[in-house]
Amino acid sequence: MKKKLVLMTVLLFGLGVVLTSCVTIPVKPSAANFKAPVITLESFEIPQYDGYWYYGSKTKPTKGKAGNHGAPLPMNFVFSIENPNPYPVLLEGMKFTVAFDKEFDLVTVSNQDASWIPAGKTNQVRASTLITVRSGLLSLLVTGGYKLKARGWSPWKALERWWTGVPDYTLPVTVHEGAFVFKADGLVKVLPFETTFK
Amino acid sequence: MKKGILLRLLVPFLTVFFLMGFSTIAVAEQIMIGGIMDTTGATSDVGKDYALGMAEAFKYINDHGGVNGKKIKYNWFDYGYRIPEAIIKFKMLRRLKCIAIMGWGTGDTEALSPSANKHRIPYVSGSYSAHLTDPTKTPYNLFFSSDYSTNARVCITAWFDKKWPRHRDYGKRKPRFACCYHFAHPYCSAPIRAIKDQAKLLGFEIGEDVSVALFALNTRSQISALKKFKPDLVWHGNTTMSVSATIQEAYKMALGADHIVNNWGFDENLPRLAGKAAEGVMGATPCAFFGQNYKNMDKVVAAARKYNPAVPAEKRLIRTVQAWGAALLLWEAMKRADKAGDLTGEGIMKKGFETLRNFNIGLGASPITFTSTDHRPTSGSLVQEWKNGKFREMDRVDLKKRWPEKWAKEWLGW
Numbered sequence A: 001m002k003k004k005l006v007l008m009t010v011l012l013f014g015l016g017v018v019l020t021s022c023v024t025i026p027v028k029p030s031a032a033n034f035k036a037p038v039i040t041l042e043s044f045e046i047p048q049y050d051g052y053w054y055y056g057s058k059t060k061p062t063k064g065k066a067g068n069h070g071a072p073l074p075m076n077f078v079f080s081i082e083n084p085n086p087y088p089v090l091l092e093g094m095k096f097t098v099a100f101d102k103e104f105d106l107v108t109v110s111n112q113d114a115s116w117i118p119a120g121k122t123n124q125v126r127a128s129t130l131i132t133v134r135s136g137l138l139s140l141l142v143t144g145g146y147k148l149k150a151r152g153w154s155p156w157k158a159l160e161r162w163w164t165g166v167p168d169y170t171l172p173v174t175v176h177e178g179a180f181v182f183k184a185d186g187l188v189k190v191l192p193f194e195t196t197f198k
Numbered sequence B: 001m002k003k004g005i006l007l008r009l010l011v012p013f014l015t016v017f018f019l020m021g022f023s024t025i026a027v028a029e030q031i032m033i034g035g036i037m038d039t040t041g042a043t044s045d046v047g048k049d050y051a052l053g054m055a056e057a058f059k060y061i062n063d064h065g066g067v068n069g070k071k072i073k074y075n076w077f078d079y080g081y082r083i084p085e086a087i088i089k090f091k092m093l094r095r096l097k098c099i100a101i102m103g104w105g106t107g108d109t110e111a112l113s114p115s116a117n118k119h120r121i122p123y124v125s126g127s128y129s130a131h132l133t134d135p136t137k138t139p140y141n142l143f144f145s146s147d148y149s150t151n152a153r154v155c156i157t158a159w160f161d162k163k164w165p166r167h168r169d170y171g172k173r174k175p176r177f178a179c180c181y182h183f184a185h186p187y188c189s190a191p192i193r194a195i196k197d198q199a200k201l202l203g204f205e206i207g208e209d210v211s212v213a214l215f216a217l218n219t220r221s222q223i224s225a226l227k228k229f230k231p232d233l234v235w236h237g238n239t240t241m242s243v244s245a246t247i248q249e250a251y252k253m254a255l256g257a258d259h260i261v262n263n264w265g266f267d268e269n270l271p272r273l274a275g276k277a278a279e280g281v282m283g284a285t286p287c288a289f290f291g292q293n294y295k296n297m298d299k300v301v302a303a304a305r306k307y308n309p310a311v312p313a314e315k316r317l318i319r320t321v322q323a324w325g326a327a328l329l330l331w332e333a334m335k336r337a338d339k340a341g342d343l344t345g346e347g348i349m350k351k352g353f354e355t356l357r358n359f360n361i362g363l364g365a366s367p368i369t370f371t372s373t374d375h376r377p378t379s380g381s382l383v384q385e386w387k388n389g390k391f392r393e394m395d396r397v398d399l400k401k402r403w404p405e406k407w408a409k410e411w412l413g414w
Helices: A002-022 A133-143 A145-151 A155-165 B002-025 B044-063 B083-095 B106-119 B148-162 B192-202 B220-229 B240-252 B269-278 B297-307 B318-339 B345-355 B404-409
Strands: A038-045 A072-082 A089-100 A104-111 A115-117 A122-132 A173-184 A187-197 B030-037 B071-078 B100-102 B176-181 B233-236 B258-261 B282-285 B380-387 B390-398
Touching: A038 A173, A038 A187, A072 A089, A072 A115, A072 A173, A089 A122, A089 B044, A104 A122, A104 A133, A104 B044, A104 B071, A115 A122, A122 A133, A133 A145, A133 A155, A133 B044, A133 B240, A145 A155, A145 B240, B030 B044, B030 B083, B044 B071, B044 B240, B044 B297, B044 B318, B071 B083, B083 B106, B100 B318, B148 B192, B148 B233, B148 B258, B148 B282, B148 B380, B148 B390, B176 B192, B176 B220, B220 B240, B233 B240, B240 B258, B240 B269, B269 B380, B297 B318, B318 B345
Parallel strands: B030 B071, B030 B100, B176 B233, B233 B258, B258 B282
Antiparallel strands: A038 A072, A072 A122, A089 A104, A089 A115, A089 A173, A173 A187, B282 B380, B380 B390
C-alpha cells in the first residue's frame, strides 16, 4: 500500500514536471526588457478623390444651403508596428501632424483606438483624417501668411498645388511630431515618429 | 464520503477559478470626458498646442490617481473651427456619455451653450468671453482664466498706472486710446464694450475703432488711419499673426503708441513674428508662459516631454499651459463631486465648481472662485511685457479690490 502511494506521488510529480516544461514561462515586462516597438509608415492613401474645387457663400448651390465649401481630401495612413518583445504590447493611441511642402501643417491627427500587438509579431493600424479646401484656406489665411509670403504664393496657389499634387503622389507628405503610446503591464513607452511619404 | 471531500475541494477551486477569470476581463470604472478642439481650422496654430496640452494633462491626471481612483477616458476630436461640426461632435460626445466637455473657441462655445445647459454638461472652454460668466444665462459654461473683459480692463489699467505717469504729456492732457480688431469676429469683439467702459472710467480720450482682418499681413491703411488720431495706447483683439503684422507696421510707420493685446494674440510666437516691434508689448496672461518658473509648471513641461517627445520645447506655447489650467480646474471639481457621491454633470457643477473658493491651480493663474450666482473665475490677471528678449511680469491688477461696487453690481456678464 505504502509502495503504491510513493509510486503514485513520484508519477504525479514527474507528470507535473513534464507538463510545466511544455508551457512557456511568460516573461514579465520590466523597464529593462521593454524594447521599443518599430513603427513604419507602410502606405499613404487617398481613399476617395473629389478633385479641386471651392465655392463661396454667394454661389447658389443646385440643392442644399449656400456656404463656403471646398473639396474634401480624405487621407489614410497605414502604420506597421513590429513588437520585438516576448510579451504583447498595447498601442494605446497615436498622434501626429501632417504637413504638405514640409512646412505647412494642415492637420493634427489623434487616434485613440487601442490595438494589441502580439509578442514578436507585426500588426498594422490605420489612421484616417479629412481636410477640406475650406479648412486649409482658413488655416493658411490666419496662420500661414508669413510662410506663403516667403514663397511668393497665394493661398489659392498652395491649395491647388496640394489638392492636385498630393493625390497624384507627386508631392511629398510629411508626418511629423508623432507620438505613439505603448503600454505593457503598466509600463509606458511613448515613441516619437517622423517620416516623409514620397 | 469520498464524494463529499471532492465537492468540498471542487467548489472553492471553481469559485477561485471563476473569480480569477472574471477579474481579467473586469473593466475598471471609467469617467468619460469629451474634447472639441481645432487642429485643422482657422485657429489651428494655437489650437494644436492647446489640444496637445489637454491630452497630456489628462494623461498626467490618470497617472496621479485619476478622480479618486477612477480613470478618465478623454475622447477628443477636431472640429476644424466649424460650428456645424462642433454641434455634431457635441451630440456624439453625449452618446459616448461624456459628463463634461473641454471646448474651444467663442463661436462653438456660444453656439453649444444652450445644449450644454439643457443637458447639464459642464463645458470648460478656451473661450474666455465674459458673456459666459453669468450663471442665470449660461449656467454650464466655465473656464479657468480671467475673462476677456477682465483682461482688457486689467491691461488698460496696468498701462494707465505704470506707463502713463512716465509719459512726457502726463498731467497735460488725457491719454488717447484706440482698438484694432476684426469687427465681425465674436472672439475679437467680445470685450469691446468693457474696454471702452474702462477707458472712460480712467479718463481716456477714445478714438475710432480700426478693423483689421484676422488674416491681415498688410495693415498700412489701418495704421495710417490711427496716425491721424495719435493714440498713446492701442488694444489688439486679434490672434498672433495679424497682431504681429499690425505691430510691425506701427513700428515701421512710427505710430508712437504702446500696445496691449488680448491673450490669444499674445504668446511666444509674437516676438518671433514681430521681431523688434514686439519690444514693450503687453498682454494680460491667464497663466504663465510655457516653462516660466511657477508652481506646477515642472509637471506641464515634464508631461509635454514625456507624451510628445517629437515636439520640441521651443515650439510649445502658453496654450499648453492654458489647457492644463482648464484640465486641473475640472479635475478638482470632479474630485469634489465624486467625494460628495454625485459625479454627474450637475454634481460636478454644484458640488464641484461652485464650491471652489480661491482655489490655486498654480501655473501663474489667479486663484479661482465660482459661486451659484457668479461664474467669473477670477477678478484680476497678471500682465506681462516682452522686454529685452523675455516675457516679464509687469503688474497684477485685481478689479474687485480696486472697484468692489462695480465688480459686484455692474460688470457681471459683459
